[in-house]
Amino acid sequence: MRIRVRWKGPLFLTGAVFLPLVIGAVTPQIVDRARLFAVELASPLFKLQDRTLLFIKEKAAYFLDIPRLKRENASLRLAVDALKREGVEMEELRQEKRRLEKLLNLKNMSAPAGVAARVIARDSSPWVQYVVIDKGVRDGIRENTALLSNGGLVGKVVSASRSASRAILLIDSESRVSVLDQRTRDVGLVEGSEAQILKMTYLDRNAKIEVGDMVVSSGLGGVYPKGLPVGKIQMVGEEEPGGEFKYAIVAPFAVFSQLEEVLCVMQSTEN
């Protein structure tokens, strides 16, 4: 008696399930292009949704704030008068600075060029920490453009389409930033983790870092400008007892769950 084994169905199913994984591994460029196309395609919808939410938020805040705004308006009028007087003094000082710079033959040290962008979408996967911003190649955004928020460093752009870009956040497991302790100048590497905290690794055993020290980007690697605040040291420990390296847990300054706007820094000041 022959035993009939049903193998075509399960085999087809297994092949179909693993086919995208194989495609992703063999042709990452095609997958990346397809993803950029998907972001480009979806970005108008994301932008529309973002604008609608912003409009509703603004209108609600406006109506709720009217009494407070009236009080604030009166005090601001007084402040404006004082600022006008200060403005005149500032203009005098600016002209004086220009004259002195010319005199000392100093170069004009300008801040890195930046473009403000809105976060229009977040990654829908529970395993990764990426966002989509509403600025792309058209606005001068390129791969590795650093992103800042009010609190400090947020992440960097990994791919840019014409009008939108995808960016990796510092708390993603694949994120790495070279940093230094602002007080002791000890250099380390800040890595993201699944627990959404930052871990500073490769710290020398003799490093004198302490809880509460501020961590800033070191500028090494040329992606992130030097001196951008990253976070504060929360805990210091040893990778292995008596080992070569120490590690530190860093509490980031940026509030990643409430990220709405970011500043895209076009070039590294280090370069």
Next chain:
Amino acid sequence: MRNAVDRKLILALLCVIWAELSIVPFAAVRGARPDLFFVFLVFYAFSVDWRRIVGIAFCLGLAKDLMTNLAFGIETASYAAGAMVLHAIAVRLDREKKWVRLASLFACSWASLAAGSMLLVTINQAYGASPFLFSKAFQAALYTTAAGGILAPAFDRWLKPLLTGSKQYELF
């Protein structure tokens, strides 16, 4: 009648895809977020046709793979794995009971997330097999079940009258 049902189902699916890719990420609590695709899949398996869900899960996974930055194919594989669990449950259990639906939603979403976590750890060395990854999967499955408890009645109210009307019963 059948066309009206299909149109409503497609519209519901499009709404779910839009909400899953744009709104749900903002509802994350400590990294865990509900998965509306599974809420829809459970509704579809229990109220429409359980035979098609692996195919639908495959397509939804592909859509998510295109919009995420994870290694391509992980979402597709994990959704298909979850749908297979759901398929096995839907065939064997009483599809009319609400607690069975919620338990199935938890089981398939947890199976999917656990399969995804394992694939992720295997493929990408940046993700160590940390307990956070698996506890997040468990939290997300719970969150999905809670979201399903709220959304499933809405799906039922909106789509079930049409579905019931379109069914044909053999009386003899």
